[in-house]
Amino acid sequence: MAKKGSKNTATNPPTSYSFTKEQLKEIEALKAKYPEVQAVTLPVLWIAQDSFGHVNPDVQALVAKTLDLPESHVHGVAEFYTQYFKEPKGKHVLDVCTCLSCGLSGGVDIVRHLEKKLGINVGETTADGQFTLQEAECLGACGYAPMMQITNDVYVNHLTPEKVDKVLDQLISGSTPDFESIAMPLVDSTHTTKRGGSNE
Amino acid sequence: MAEIVIDGKSYSFEGKPKLLDFILSKDKEVPFFCYHPSMSAPANCRMCMVKVGQYVKNRDTGEYELDEHGERQIRWFPKLQTSCNMDMMDDMIVHTHETDNLVKRAHKDTLEMILINHPLDCPICDQAGECPLQIQTYKYGPEGSRFEVKKQHKPKHVQLGPRVTLDAERCINCTRCTRFTDEISQSHQLTITRRGDKNHPTTAPGTVFDDPYSMNTIDLCPVGALTSTDFRFKARVWEMNQTPGLDITNGKGVNVDLWTRDNLVLRITPRHNPHVNDYWMTDKGRDAIQLYNENRLSTPSLRLHPKDKDLVMTSWDNTLQTIQEIVESTDSKQILSLGSPYASVEENAAWAHFSQTILKQKPSYTAHVEKGAGDGFLLVDDQAPNTAGCDLLGLKKRTKAALKKAVSESQVIFSLHDDYIERGWITKEDLKGKTWIYFGTNLTQIANAATLTVPITCAAEHTASYINVDQRIQRTYPAKETKYTNRRLDLEMSEGRLDRFGTKFDHWVNEDNKIDCKPLWEIVSDLFSLWGQTITYRHGRDVLESLNQTITALDGITYQAMDDHRGVLLSTSEPQEAST
Numbered sequence A: 001m002a003k004k005g006s007k008n009t010a011t012n013p014p015t016s017y018s019f020t021k022e023q024l025k026e027i028e029a030l031k032a033k034y035p036e037v038q039a040v041t042l043p044v045l046w047i048a049q050d051s052f053g054h055v056n057p058d059v060q061a062l063v064a065k066t067l068d069l070p071e072s073h074v075h076g077v078a079e080f081y082t083q084y085f086k087e088p089k090g091k092h093v094l095d096v097c098t099c100l101s102c103g104l105s106g107g108v109d110i111v112r113h114l115e116k117k118l119g120i121n122v123g124e125t126t127a128d129g130q131f132t133l134q135e136a137e138c139l140g141a142c143g144y145a146p147m148m149q150i151t152n153d154v155y156v157n158h159l160t161p162e163k164v165d166k167v168l169d170q171l172i173s174g175s176t177p178d179f180e181s182i183a184m185p186l187v188d189s190t191h192t193t194k195r196g197g198s199n200e
Numbered sequence B: 001m002a003e004i005v006i007d008g009k010s011y012s013f014e015g016k017p018k019l020l021d022f023i024l025s026k027d028k029e030v031p032f033f034c035y036h037p038s039m040s041a042p043a044n045c046r047m048c049m050v051k052v053g054q055y056v057k058n059r060d061t062g063e064y065e066l067d068e069h070g071e072r073q074i075r076w077f078p079k080l081q082t083s084c085n086m087d088m089m090d091d092m093i094v095h096t097h098e099t100d101n102l103v104k105r106a107h108k109d110t111l112e113m114i115l116i117n118h119p120l121d122c123p124i125c126d127q128a129g130e131c132p133l134q135i136q137t138y139k140y141g142p143e144g145s146r147f148e149v150k151k152q153h154k155p156k157h158v159q160l161g162p163r164v165t166l167d168a169e170r171c172i173n174c175t176r177c178t179r180f181t182d183e184i185s186q187s188h189q190l191t192i193t194r195r196g197d198k199n200h201p202t203t204a205p206g207t208v209f210d211d212p213y214s215m216n217t218i219d220l221c222p223v224g225a226l227t228s229t230d231f232r233f234k235a236r237v238w239e240m241n242q243t244p245g246l247d248i249t250n251g252k253g254v255n256v257d258l259w260t261r262d263n264l265v266l267r268i269t270p271r272h273n274p275h276v277n278d279y280w281m282t283d284k285g286r287d288a289i290q291l292y293n294e295n296r297l298s299t300p301s302l303r304l305h306p307k308d309k310d311l312v313m314t315s316w317d318n319t320l321q322t323i324q325e326i327v328e329s330t331d332s333k334q335i336l337s338l339g340s341p342y343a344s345v346e347e348n349a350a351w352a353h354f355s356q357t358i359l360k361q362k363p364s365y366t367a368h369v370e371k372g373a374g375d376g377f378l379l380v381d382d383q384a385p386n387t388a389g390c391d392l393l394g395l396k397k398r399t400k401a402a403l404k405k406a407v408s409e410s411q412v413i414f415s416l417h418d419d420y421i422e423r424g425w426i427t428k429e430d431l432k433g434k435t436w437i438y439f440g441t442n443l444t445q446i447a448n449a450a451t452l453t454v455p456i457t458c459a460a461e462h463t464a465s466y467i468n469v470d471q472r473i474q475r476t477y478p479a480k481e482t483k484y485t486n487r488r489l490d491l492e493m494s495e496g497r498l499d500r501f502g503t504k505f506d507h508w509v510n511e512d513n514k515i516d517c518k519p520l521w522e523i524v525s526d527l528f529s530l531w532g533q534t535i536t537y538r539h540g541r542d543v544l545e546s547l548n549q550t551i552t553a554l555d556g557i558t559y560q561a562m563d564d565h566r567g568v569l570l571s572t573s574e575p576q577e578a579s580t
Helices: A021-033 A037-052 A057-067 A071-080 A100-104 A109-118 A161-173 A189-195 B019-025 B099-117 B130-138 B174-184 B217-219 B288-293 B316-327 B345-355 B387-392 B400-409 B443-447 B497-501 B520-530 B540-550 B559-564
Strands: A092-097 A133-136 A148-150 B003-006 B009-013 B050-057 B074-076 B093-096 B163-167 B190-193 B198-201 B225-228 B242-244 B253-263 B264-270 B336-338 B410-414 B435-440 B452-455 B465-466 B470-473
Touching: A021 A037, A021 A057, A037 A057, A037 A071, A057 A071, A071 B190, A071 B198, A092 A100, A092 A109, A100 A109, A109 A133, A109 A161, B019 B050, B050 B099, B099 B130, B163 B198, B174 B190, B174 B217, B198 B288, B217 B225, B225 B288, B264 B288, B316 B435, B316 B452, B316 B520, B336 B400, B345 B387, B345 B410, B345 B465, B345 B520, B345 B540, B387 B465, B435 B443, B470 B559, B520 B540
Parallel strands: A092 A133, B003 B093, B336 B410, B410 B435, B435 B452
Antiparallel strands: A092 A148, B003 B009, B050 B074, B050 B093, B163 B225, B190 B198, B242 B253, B253 B264, B465 B470
């Protein structure tokens, strides 16, 4: 994967954005669920991101117009959450955790490996628009460190360079990595009895 | 009647006041940043912490539970509470920092937290000297910072709008500015962007903070994050004199403070008046500094020959005598006398007195109302500050056509402080061949076209009253010296440190910027004496006192009453309004 560059992403973003009729219907249904329109901002931003791939200022303006809310409010909400992409990103966004637990168990090495493999730096998007590489703060999966999240969705745990390569191939071929059920080591019940003891 | 104990002293209260509001109303102090009495209380600065508890009552008997010493038992809330959004309840017991070390510690730690990324640029910050963060850090803050890491850097000198500049590093995210645009001006132009230590207020991308009330956010900002683009770095707060005044740019009569140094009005800020403007004012009202400082008429000027391009300066004596000659050589039917809604009650009354006695006619005036200019808040259709005053004095209101006709039919026109040419009511051509005597403050188009210009004091230079669109009479104070007044001798004028201790020989004080002008009532008194009449108005008060007797609505209205009640609502049946 050759040239890097976060600005010149592959797909040209459409100059004007609009919701489809079905989406507008969905938004109306959402509005009925909440006592105030303000609360619908989050789900509608999700609808927007799912359909446009990002919520740049133009999309934020569309959301504001659709919900009849101040643009500044939608902007503030979109800016608050890192999960909303304020600029066009790659098809797959790789959020590699480099926080404490993951960092100690090799999360940074995974980032370096991905950088080399994809030919981009952290925060950039590959020239073909397939991948964006990002560092993430703790995603709450310290037990399976190091880990990464793919496009605000599935977690891939216990990362190794080999596993990362496999995941990339999977993503390119169009499938998503499967959900891995990882059993937490359960505390031995005999152990508890010894310590607490009073239950029995 | 419910009872509450604050710092060991019991108070009774009614309803459900908020705790912070109540404590402040008892002349006690609780530090705060984000709370504002006219806006919602999100409690996000965490500064107004107090310890709150309640007396324990036996559920069956309703009796107070007592401890082993026979004292009432108190059930404290598990954590300290923010007093700004705390509803008061009966039997509540409150400890502020005065009596509780935990609260003291909370204030200290909150301030340390707020100051982690706050730049230490007080020496160059506009807010210094009137900065709640600065004051409260001195009072309640930690002695130093434990943070040795580099501070978070954020955008500086961001031009949020035409009048407001943001320094995001100074911001403590109290959200007062965003709440102001949401709740008060309702333009919804500001929001807080990003989060954690990177957040700061901003506008939506591609939009400009051009709210007609935008500059109120500068006064609201408890730090120097939002500053006035015009006033930035112009003066330190403690170098200026703060004088109460009125907004003369429209008919609402917004109460303001004029901040002066070296006889220049450097900025105008709103003054709290719950009956008129609450804590707010329009951005347009702040532009009045230009009216007060720039392009002023100074020293009377005369056009020696009608064809002369320029007016030449003349003496006050010559001015008065010229007026006398003109009046005596003209048939009084050829004279038109005009009052002005831009001039105060006193000026119009003194002029009307002269006009009726000597010119044998009651002055007329023209209202300046722009339909649709009002917004139902502080902007009103009436563009002049004293239209109601002219009506009260019984001046005849002329329409545009009537004014044009009256001007064309007269030879000599006396007019007061109102630019008919700029308004487009008459043209320069209409003044051709006329003798136009203009009493005004600024070198406006009509002053340029006049035959004789007589400089009079502006609202920042005299004590005079104005009646707003709601019939409220309010008064101004002298904030600037003229050539003939002296700050140290005029006890109505405020004196700042520089006035008291500076001299014209040091570089702190500048004696320039004094305008050669007189109050209109003094000029009128001088004119009266030329006609051999001894009517002396030395002060606006003299004029008002004479009005007390002649106009029933003004009976008993004094400057003292206006000061005591923040202006007095005039009404024919009930002249005195109940106190606030």
